[in-house]
Amino acid sequence: MRSLFSRLFTFRFWRRLTAVVVVLIAVTASGLWLADKVWPLPAPDVQVAKVVVAEDGSPLWRFADAEGVWRYSVSLKEVSPYYLQALLTYEDRWFYSHPGINPLAIMRALWQNLTNQRIVSGGSTLSMQVARLIEPHDKTFTGKLRQVFRTLQLEWHYTKDQILTIYINRAPYGGTLQGIGAASWAYLDKPPSELTRSEAALLAVLPQAPSRLRPDRYPERAQAARDKVLDRLEEYGVWDKAQVEDIKQESVWLAERQAPQLAPLLSRRLLAESSTDVIHTTIDASLQRRLEDMVMGWKSQLPPSTSMGILVVDHSTMSVKAYIGSVDLNDRSRFGHVDMITAWRSPGSTLKPFAYAMALDEGLIHAESLLQDVPRQFGDYRPGNFDTGFSGPVSASDALVRSLNLPAVQVLEAYGPKRFTGNMRNAGIVLRFPLNSDPNLSLILGGTGMRMDQLVSGYSAFVRQGKVAALRFRPEDPLIERQLVSPGAAWIVRRIMAGEGRPVPDSQISDITPLAWKTGTSYGYRDAWTIGMNGxxxxxxxxxxxxxxxxxxxxGYATAVPILHQINHLLINRNSQLAKNWPKDPRPYSVSRAVICWPQGQSLEADDTNCRQRRQAWILDGTIPPTLPSIGQDTGIGGWLNLWINAEGKRVAPDCSGAISRRIALWPIALETWLPLSERRASRLPERDTACPPISYDVSPPLLILGLKDGAILKRIPGTQSLDLRLDTQGGRGKRWWFINGESLMETEEDKPMIHTLTNSGKYQISVLDESGQVNSVGFVLE
Structure with missing residues (x-):
């Protein structure tokens, strides 16, 4: 009976004990669950500090959080295994085994501290340290309990790898540095994945006392702390004795840590576009640093308050390799915080290559088309050249190389400014005009606004088979491109800008694109530009x-071109050192050579007397367009002139005996002043036969008044009582006689202007008469 009672008692006792334990576990679990809901764990991964990095991962610029702390977030895979070995061995050998709190480590630390009468070691695990990092607490008993609770929460909500990742990104390294990523770059200028054993041991121990152990200030203390880590690694057999002894021979000495300070304005630009902690870019850090150093050297040569913007883009991928938005971020007198790469500015003459390329595609011109560099007036717009002079007859290639204004306006006039603007916009290049203002001819000389990043993007058409590709600032940015001009037109214009506008055999054409460039200067010397392209x-x-x-x-030529050549030489040298092969630049099949004749611009037989000047030209798609007329200026006789001549070569009427038809090529009227006497119309036209004269005959080109539009309204300069009127003539022959309101005014030579001072308001008519009897008049009002 007693034996049965004992068995029942034992059975009941253990059943009740089990029930009590189960209840206690359930109550404890419920309490912990409730406590976790009432006091949720602070988000450990909230990191508002951001860093912008180059293509190799090196930091360019950092944006600290609200407390001024900056981090460089990394994953466990991005950290050297040496560092993880040193960290876990020294700080928490049982990290992957304990539930967040290691009772054995706590008891060991307590015993060591009591027996040594001082703090020898701590019992905190890495999980407990993370709990303290995400929610700091005081060193009271209550604070320690809160730390334990947060540690259990961490272990409940996160895996061991996640907790370790939080630690390596939040561990303090002194001052405003947090995390192994920031510490590795700040102290060693290398990514944490490349840490050596010595460096790994050093950085593993620094968070214990980051200010007291700073290796750039206290190398002896840092070395002693590193050696303690090495001893622990040897003790537990993680690294063998020979390795540890070799590492101890390395002294600790590091340069003072540096915050990343490259490409600040690009970093600011990308910060607004990215939500990640680490913003990756395509910037070449070494090239960026070289160019920033160069710019600081150029700064002293620039006038006061002057800044600079530089973009370098790998045109095979369209990735931006260098971005300098201002000459000096910290120079307020030069507006250093203004990013000139995104600023809207007048492009000057940098749009001219696009107009020539579009005109080539349209069949309006070829590379050696005859253009007119002569004075012209378009309504109230009267453009001039940079050097204030005029060259008369010029080829399209020569006009582009010399950046002559009037030929470019002539080409755009024929193509259409609105059409030009629309094509540019379709390719992603936006031209800005004043409100309620339509595109006009002035845009080709800088009468519009645009941004440097879009302008450089536009020039990619000349090195990417006519396609405009958007700039890529980040590796994840897609390559987006749109066709603007044909590959042939792009090739011809680029070769012209490279000084290779005259055709040569293919064997003499360089395989690699030579440096091609275009300058630009805006009105009033406000903007100096150069856009260059090499291989x-x-x-x-x-x-x-x-x-x-x-x-x-x-x-542009005096200010920006020297900088362009210096950067070009740097890029060529870097390319040679890196043994990189630039892409080939073969002549497109659509481009061929042709021999053309001026003034008509087309091919003629070798013995044709109408070929007044023979030239070799690049042509597109086998098309040889005739000389481009100048709208509103080629009045009267122009182009081909059909004549009738007799056996003596004299000009006669078509019904005269023995009359033979002949066609004579005449230069455009506007070019008369710049032609040698033998090429002018008076010399080119056959002598008149008095026996059977032609029905009408005039050897003089039409007489035109330049400098004043008929019906114009003139106003005096404020504060003055008079107006100086200056008028030129074009065409005609011999002396000029001037009249004002029908009264004789003065006499001038053929190549001299008429200058007269007006004082009274009212309506006026100015007339001019030349020796050939031609008369021209313009009326105007002086207010």
Whole structure:
């Protein structure tokens, strides 16, 4: 009976004990669950500090959080295994085994501290340290309990790898540094994945006392702390004795840590576009650093308050390799915080290559088409050249190389400014005009606004088979491109800009694109531009005052071109050192050679007397367009002139005996002043036969008045009582006699202007008469 009672008692006792334990576990679990809901764990992964990095991962610029802390977030795979070995062995050998709290480690630390009468070691695990990092607490008993609770929460909500990742990104390294990523770059200028054993041991121990152990200030203390880690690694057999002894021979000495300070304005630009902690870019850090150093050297040579913008783009991928938005971020006198790469500025003459390329595609011109560099007036718009002179007859290639204004306006007039603007916009290049203002002819000389990044993107058409590709600032940015001009037109214009506009055999054409460039200077010397292209890169340079104040004597060729050549030499040398092969640049099949004749611009037989000047030209699709007429200026006789001549070569009427038809090529009227006497119309036309004269005959080109539009309204300069009127003539022959309101005014020579001072308001008519009897008049009002 007693034996049965004992068995029942034992059975009941253990059943009740089990029930009590189960209840306690359930109550405890419920309490912990409730406590977790009432006091949720602070989000450990909230990291508002951001860093912008180059293509190799090196930091360019960092944006600290609200407390001024900056981090470089990394994953466990991005950290050297040496560092993880040193960290876990020294800080928490049983990290992957304990539930967040290691009772054995706590008891060991307590015993060591009591027996040594001082703090020898701590019992905190890495999980407990993470709990303290995400929610700091005081060193009271209550604070320690809260830390334990947060540690259990961490272990409940996160895996061990996640907790370890939080630690390596939040561990303090002194001052504003947090995390192994920031510490590795700040102290060692390398990614944490490349840490050596010595460096790994050093950085593993620094968070224990980051200020006291700073290796750049206290190398002896840092070395002693590192050696303690090495001893622990040897003790537990993680690293063998020979390795540890070798590492101890390395002394600890590091340069003072540096915060990343490259490409600040690009970093600011991308910060607004990215939500990640680490913003990856395509920037070449070493090239960026070289160019920033160069810019600081150029700064002393620039006028006061002048800034600079530079873009370097690998045109094979359209990735931006260098981005300098201002000459000096910290120079307030030069508006250093204004990013001139995104600023809207006048492009000057940098749009001219696009007009020539579109005109080539349209069949309006070829590379050696005859254009007119002569004075012209388009309504109230009267453009001039940069050097204030005129060259008369010029080829399209020569006009582009010399950046002559009037030929470019002539080409755009024929193509259409609205059509030009629409084509540019369709390719992603936006031209900005004043409100309620339509595109006009002035845009080709800088009478519009655009941004440098879009302008450089536009020039990619000349090195990417006529396609405009958007710039890529980040590796994940897609390559987006749109066709703007044909590959043939792009090739011809680029070769012209490279100084290779005259055709040569294919064996003499360089395989690699030579440096081609175009300058630009805006009205009033406000903007100095150069856009360059070599075998591998697009280079954009802008110099000027961000506030738009004119800088006398500052223009593209004198200011920006020397900088372009220096950057080009740097890129060529870097390319040679890296043994990179730039892409080939073969002549497109659509481009061929032709021999053409001026003044008609087309091919003629070798013995044709109408071929007044023979030239070799690149042509597109086998098309040889005739000389482009100048709208509104080629009045009267022009182009081909059909004549009738007799056996003596004299000009006669078509019904005269023995009359033979002949066709004579005449130069455009506007070019008469710049032609040698033998090429002018009076010399080119056959002598008149008095026995059987032609029905009408005039050897003189039409007489035109230049400088004043008929019906114009003139106003005096404020504060003056008079107006100086200056008028030129074109065409005609011999002396000029001038009349005002029918009264004789003065006599001038053929190549001299008429200058007269007007004082009274009212309506006026100015007339001119030449020796051939021609008369021309214009009326105007003086207010």
């Amino acid at each position: 591998g890169y697009l280079i954009g340079i802008w110099v000027g005052r961000p506030d738009g104040t004119p800088v006398a004597g500052q223009f």
